[in-house]
Amino acid sequence: MxxxxxxxxxxxxxxxxxxxxxxxxxxxxxxxxxxxxxxxxxxxxxxxxxxxxxxxxxxxxxxxxTVYKDIRHDVKLIPFLLICTVFFLFIFYINKHGYGFWGKMLRWQIKKDIIVNLNPIFSSIPFNDGSFARVYKSETLTWFFRMVYNNGFVLPVLLALYRSALIMDLKKMLRYTLSAHVLQIFLITPFYLTFHLQEVWYVLGQPDGLARHLSSKAAAGITLNCFPSMHTSICFAMFLLALRERNKIFKFIFGFFCLSVIYSTLYLEIHWVIDIIAGMILAYVTVKLSDFILDKTKILFEKPLNIFYYKNRKPIYVNNYYLYTMKN
Structure with a gap:
């Protein structure tokens, strides 16, 4: 008993x-x-x-x-955690050492002869300085846009990656990463090595919108590489991908943050209007390129992922009757 x-x-x-x-x-x-x-x-x-x-x-x-409806239930937990750990180690490595690499590129760039100086051209184009974005200014707005600009180069990508990891969607993680710095750094570097364009406030002799208190020598180097705007290209790429998400709350708040970063570059007199347009075009191209890469590499990883990553997924082979009869 x-x-x-x-x-x-x-x-x-x-x-x-x-x-x-x-x-x-x-x-x-x-x-x-x-x-x-x-x-x-x-x-x-x-x-x-x-x-x-x-x-x-x-x-x-x-x-x-905001992740409940987007969680993947067809993924094995342990393989995902292993892949996710390696993935974020790579991301954190880039985040830690990326600025050092960027600084080396800037120092190398300053020593070279720039092919095209866009400063006089861009400053002569009407409304290209984004003055319409500064019709109304206040201390609160300035504080807000400084905050979003200072966090708008990395934070939008990290937030999107964290959410993709929470829903256990490896493909979204790869798409966000490729559409951000990984592909954009290669696409944008030729522009920075070809065109010399500095920030709006520096060219027009205005106070620094970010109040960085730079010396004249430091300002000359820090204000380089405006065309295209990489703040814009990063945030607009994240915005385009966020539009594909199903959760409306995430789309609205995250989209507002991304667009605020883009607007802040005009409000703070960092980028020219043409920089913004070029950055948006670059973002669109990068998103489409990442779609293309993931689509073409899908076949290479489909079989091992079906075996080790997905739950109870077996490849389905369907005979094409017409192709079969044509061969015979």
């Missing part, structure tokens, strides 16, 4: 554990979102912590609560 009772207790405990595990598998994003929300609320009262860090944590919490 005692053994029977123990067996029932064991079965009940096992059932409860399995149910809890199933709930965790289905709603893990809620726990992660609550963690970020708790951290954001915890640091909110401390003035010593930057507002950027606080907003960043709130945005991480937000994207966690």
């Amino acid at each position: 005692q053994k029977l009772v123990e067996k029932k207790i064991w079965r009940r405990a096992k059932y409860i554990c399995l149910e809890l595990l199933e709930l965790l598998k289905r709603y893990y994003f809620v726990l992660i979102g609550l963690f970020f929300l708790h951290r954001a609320l915890h640091i909110a009262p401390y003035s010593s912590i930057s507002l950027t860090s606080k907003i960043y944590l709130f945005m991480l919490a937000l994207i966690c609560f």
